[in-house]
Amino acid sequence: MASTELTEQGSKSGADAQVPNATNDAAAEFPPISSSYTATKSYEEGQYVRMEDGNANQLSLSKSTSVSVMTAEGLADPTGFLVICCVVLIGDMNRGVVFPIMWPLVQALGGDKVWLGYAVAAFSFGRIIASPIAGKLSIQHGYSKTLTASTILLLIACLMFAQAYRVNSLYFLVFVQIVLGIGSATLGVTRAYVADITATRERTTYIALLTAVQYGGFTVTPLFGALIMYLLQDNSYQFLFITIDQYSTPAYFMALLAAVTLALLLAKFQNRQRVKPTKKKKSSRTAERDEVADRTTPCGITVYDAALLGCMLLNVSTKGSIGSFETLGISFAESHFGLEPEVAGLIVSLNGMIGVISLLSMGQLGKFLTDIQMIVGGITVCAVGIISFSGLQSVENGAVNATWQYILGIFMVYGIGYPIGHTAVIGLFSKVVGRRAQGTLQGWFASCGSLARIFFPIASGYISQFDDITTVFKLLFGILVISNFFVVMFRSTLTALSA
Secondary structure (H helix, E strand, O other): OOEEEOOOOOOOOHHHOOOOOHHHOOOOOOOOOOOOOOOOOOOOOOOOOOOOOOOOOOOOOOHHHHOOEEEOOOEOOHHHHHHHHHHHHHHHHHHHOOHHHHHHHHHHOOOOHHHHHHHHHHHHHHHHHHHHHHHHHHHHHOHHHHHHHHHHHHHHHHHHHOOHHHHOOHHHHHHHHHHHHHHOOOHHHHHHHHHHOEOHHHHHHHHHHHHHHHHHHHHOOHHHHHHHHHHHOOOOEEEOOEEEOOOOHHHHHHHHHHHHHHHHHHHHOOOOOOOOOOOOOOOHHHHHHHHHHOOEOOOOOEHHHHHHHHHHHHHHHHHHHHHHHHHHHHHHHHHHHOOOHHHHHHHHHHHHHHHHHHHHOHHHHHHHOOHHHHHHHHHHHHHHHHHOOOOOOOHHHOOOOOHHHHHHHHHHHHHHHHHHHHHHHHHHHHHHHOOOOHHHHHHHHHHHHHHHHHHHHHHHHHHHHHOOHHHHHHHHHHHHHHHHHHHHHOHHHHHHHOO
């Protein structure tokens, strides 16, 4: 990986800084010829501003970036990226750690599968409310203040969840899930941050790393919930006013992690604000892309808007599918394979680890496959894994289904299909957005995913309660097949806009 050291040139402006041998380095496209993030105001030492893609023959830098080391294929702020990963991790761990206990908790509170659907959907309802607002606030007030406020709210919500069993109310559980969703509604903000500190051609790789952390949060960490259930089971311990049992301990564990993340944000995270870019002459490639983007579709919207909408719908179909499994995975393992919740949670966690490995390999996959190919391939594998469950009968009806069938199906969904297909959708969306302000649009993108996690779990709960769970799998398969059809049909346009 070639790196270029940028040193301050005496008392001269950063605009006079030159990169040695930049013309001989074909990869040196980040930072750009002339950064659109100029020093329109004073910056604290160590703070930086976003650098746009372009040639590296000349650089216009603020003082803070002129003393840093940046590479054409790296991150502008590695420490900030690590803190962002912690924020994303705790946000989705709130779903993962409680995954094995949610169904037993709902049952203990007197609920059924319909209530389970509402409880799972409530988390995403909180996200869909807060995601666009958080994205807008990140542009107006910077990333640091937005993420700090969200993490404080998340910490409070974790302490509230720990009281759900003692309060003994399904309505309180749903309310707490909504607050947890609001506190973790930072996916759009964190993805916008990563887009700001990476070169366009490296964006899918770093988005994949961020998604690996997120994915590990809700697929690998059920292992902790399963372990807590196994160790505590029906035991309960009282320490002053704190009750330790299988329902409260996961929440206290998450509250501790939220407190650690809050400390990291306050101590290590550098605040940044997006500065309005200055106008500059477009390159021929950009002009071609804009010409395609500005065309009007038969629906009366531009091709650009249609592409954004298409990516959001892809987000809905993929997120909705995994949301249905998040809702019914434990009860399905119990009813069709006779597996205990902790065993099913362990299986999901192990396949989640494989999914994380798949995400970490996205950089290598990107050398051989395009985003479109990874989307189509990932969705196909996910759809095959889902439809493999549709022909199974329940244990109650006398069926004896081999555990390997459950493991194989979960492997195709959690280990390969969803992580690769959905991450490629995120990377494609970020590239289509391009150099526009990503915060708000990423917020809306995250809200679409949250909307899917509201509708799909509730619908799945009703269908499985009043019809059959295998009907859910058939519907999910159909949705994913239709999604792939439209991706293939409009692959040329999506490729042009994301170039």
